[in-house]
Amino acid sequence: MNCYDDLAYRGLIKDMTNNEDFIERLNAGGMTFYWGTDPTADSLHIGHYSSLLTCKRLAKYGHHPILLVGGATGLIGDPRPTGERSILAVDTLNHNLECLSKQVKSIVGEGTKIVNNYDWTKDMDVMTFLRDVGKYVNINYMLDKDIIKRRLETGITFAEFAYTLLQGYDFYYLFEHENCIMQAAGQDQWGNITTGVDLIYKKTGKNAYAFTMPLILDANGKKIGKSEGNALWLDKEKTSPYTLYQFYYNTPDSKVEEYLKVFTFLTKEEIESCMEAHLACPEKHLAQKTLAYEFVKELHGEEEANKARETSEKIFRGEVSEDMPSVKIKGDSMNILDILVESNLCPSKSEARRLVEQGGIVVDDDKISDPSQIVDKKSFILHKGKKKIIKIEVE
Numbered sequence: 001m002n003c004y005d006d007l008a009y010r011g012l013i014k015d016m017t018n019n020e021d022f023i024e025r026l027n028a029g030g031m032t033f034y035w036g037t038d039p040t041a042d043s044l045h046i047g048h049y050s051s052l053l054t055c056k057r058l059a060k061y062g063h064h065p066i067l068l069v070g071g072a073t074g075l076i077g078d079p080r081p082t083g084e085r086s087i088l089a090v091d092t093l094n095h096n097l098e099c100l101s102k103q104v105k106s107i108v109g110e111g112t113k114i115v116n117n118y119d120w121t122k123d124m125d126v127m128t129f130l131r132d133v134g135k136y137v138n139i140n141y142m143l144d145k146d147i148i149k150r151r152l153e154t155g156i157t158f159a160e161f162a163y164t165l166l167q168g169y170d171f172y173y174l175f176e177h178e179n180c181i182m183q184a185a186g187q188d189q190w191g192n193i194t195t196g197v198d199l200i201y202k203k204t205g206k207n208a209y210a211f212t213m214p215l216i217l218d219a220n221g222k223k224i225g226k227s228e229g230n231a232l233w234l235d236k237e238k239t240s241p242y243t244l245y246q247f248y249y250n251t252p253d254s255k256v257e258e259y260l261k262v263f264t265f266l267t268k269e270e271i272e273s274c275m276e277a278h279l280a281c282p283e284k285h286l287a288q289k290t291l292a293y294e295f296v297k298e299l300h301g302e303e304e305a306n307k308a309r310e311t312s313e314k315i316f317r318g319e320v321s322e323d324m325p326s327v328k329i330k331g332d333s334m335n336i337l338d339i340l341v342e343s344n345l346c347p348s349k350s351e352a353r354r355l356v357e358q359g360g361i362v363v364d365d366d367k368i369s370d371p372s373q374i375v376d377k378k379s380f381i382l383h384k385g386k387k388k389i390i391k392i393e394v395e
Contacts (some may be wrong), residue, residue, distance in 0.1 A: 001063040001268065002027040002061075003026050003027050003029070003057075003058070003063075004023045004026050004027055006057065006061075007026075007054070007057065007260065009268055010261040010262055011258065011261060012050070012054050012057075012213050012214070012261065012262065013211050013212075013213065013214055014187040014190075014211075014212045014214045015020065015187060015208050015211065015212045016189050016209075016210065016211035016212070017194075017197060017207075017208075017210050017211070019207050019209055022209050022211075022241065023107055024041065025182075025209065026061075026209075027061075028062075029056070029061050029062025029063055029321070030062055030063065030064075031063045031064070031181055031182050031184070031209070032063070032064040032065075032179050032180045032181060033055075033058060033063055033064070033065060033066065033068060033180060033181070033182035033183060033184055033209075034065070034066040034067070034069060034115075034170075034171075034174055034178075034180050034182075034183055035051055035054075035055050035065070035066075035068070035184050035185060036053075036066050036069070036117075036167070036170065036183075036185070036234070037067075037068075037069060037070065037072040037100065037104075037377065038068055038069075038073050038075055038077065038078065038301060039069055039070065039071065039074045039088075039093055039096035039097040039099075039100050040074065040077070040088065040096065042095060042096045042099040042100070043099060043100070043103060043233045043234055043235035043238050044100060044103060044104070044233070044234045045224075045231040045232055045233050045234060046216075046224055046232045046233075046234065046244075047215075047223065047224045047231070047233075048234070049107075049215065049234060049263065050213060050216050050262045050263065050297070051185065052104060052107045052108055053262070053265075053298070054184060055067070055108050055112075055184065056107070056108050056109065057107065057265075058107065058112070058184070059112075060107055063115075063182075064282055065108055065109075065111075065112050065113070066112070066113045066114075066115055066180055067101075067104045067105070067108060067112050067113070067114050067115070067172060068114075068115050068116070068117060068173060068174075069097050069100050069101055069104070069114065069115075069116055070116075070117050070118075070170075071093065071094070071097050071117060071119075072117045072118040072121040072122070072166065072168060073087065073163065073166050073170075073174045073194070074093050074096075074097070074118075075087075075088070075090075075093065075118075076159045076160065076162075076163055076166070077163070078160070078163045078167075078172075079161070093376050097116065099235075101114045101116075101324060103227055103234060103235065104143075105329030107234070107299070113178075115174070115178075115292060115349060116278055117166070117170050117173075118171050120177075121166070121168070121169070129165075129169075132169075133165050133169045133172075133199065136198075136199055136202045136203060137164075137195060137198070137199065137276075141195075141245070142161070142164060142165075142189070142195075143382075145164060145189055145191035145192075145195075146186065146190075146191060148161065148164075148191070156391035163192070164191060164192045164195045167189075167192040167193075167195065167196060167201065168192065168195035168196040168198070168199045169196075170196065171183055171196025171197070171199070171200060171208065172196060172199050172200050172203060173191070175200050175206075175208055176203070176204075177251060180319050181195075181208050181209055182208065182209040182210060182211075183196060183208070183209075184210070184211055184213065185210075185212055185213070186210070186212060186213055186215055187212040187213065187215055188215060188325070189212060189213055190212050191361070193210045193212065194210065196210075196393065198210075199211055203233065203376045206266055216259075216262060219252045219254060219255050220257075228230035232244060232247055234299060236300055236304070240325060241296045241299075241300045241305070241307065241308045242308045242311050242312070242323060242324070242325060243306040244287065244292075244295060244296055244299070244300075244308070244324060245292045245293070245295070245308035245311075246292070246312060246388075247292075247310055248263075248288065248291045248292035248295050249269045249288050249289060249291075249292040249312060250288070251288050251291060251292075253278075253282060253287075255318070256275075256278070256288055256291055257271070257275050257287070258284060260274065260275075260287065260291050260294075261292050263291065263295050263298075264290075264291065264294040264295065264298065265294075265296060265298065266290075266318055271307075274286065274290050278301040278326055289309075292308070292309070292310075292312075293305050293309055294332070296308050307323055308323075308324075311323040311324055322387075324388045324389070324391055325391070326388065326391035326392070326393060327343040327344070327390055327391070327392055327393070328391060328393045328394075328395055329342040329343055329393075329394055329395070330342075330395050331393065331394055331395075332394070333373065333374050333375070333376045334374065334375055334394065335367060335371075335373070335374055335375075336352070336363070336368050336370075336371065336373045336374075337349045337352040337353060337356070337358060337371055339375060339382070339392065340352035340355070340356075340361070340384075343371065343382070343390070343392055345382070345384050345388065345390070346384075352371075355384065355385075356369065356370070356371045356373075357369070357371060360381065360384060360385045361382070361384060362382070362383035363377075363380050363381075363383075364377055364380050364381055377394070378391055378394050379391065379393050379394070383395075
């Protein structure tokens, strides 16, 4: 399978520039391309991971990746549909930048070049920016961007509004200085990407290429990301390999084939064989087990994947494993509702009460049905439904 057909099979192309030779160049290999992220945290999450794997796929087909970590754009923050981002302290941003630089290189490969857009914007004065960038971008063109149109009703600051100019200039700078002729990003970045493509053409008369990848949604159609409050981090100190394994093991049948295509390097034939076996005996969760194992193996290595699988199997058999997730809470002879909230298993007491009354909570081997139940133990295994099992330690 060639590069374009592979990406298309996996559902990894949402929009792309309509240059006639783009697909041909994509299949030929040899293009330098970039993907960027702002350092809003000290780790990326699984909302970013499909993009990073796409970069790795492109590298396997002979393209040359540049990973841009936005030290400059991170000082402003790109517009969100829900409102303006919080401004990060410079020290925090620099710490995050260092962490992300190491992380993306470890995922995509040591041959990946890491760049920081602060390096080429820090000395640019306002008049130069307006003359060399702003002069080439029509305000009506900016207002037509989807994310801008959605924010006009609630209000948008000039800093956010100008973000697309900064990202467009990033593409132009890399085009001129790194021979970077393609950009890849999530579909919500299409407006910013095309600003760069347009700027490059107006300033140089040359074509640049771009494509976006669909945002990966959970079974409820919700974006998986930090801003959505459901982030699973790529740093194993923030989210354990076992937690990632369990998340993908619990993938519903409606999403598992899509995730196998996006999050693994299994071939088309291997995925089809896996799904055929899964559909023959869906109660065995063969596709989910394969997805969970391959995900952890690709991100954290075979040893961690084996440990996560063994831990999952032990807990499923009712055994206690030293690698099972645990939570420490403070208290003494606590009410079950307080335990569920303090351990972050439930967002509120009303949700905790509902789960208890529906029989969804088990402490060790005892089902809890009374919301006023006191748990007088210092250490116990708590089951939330069939899928969430953790060890609680009371200090």
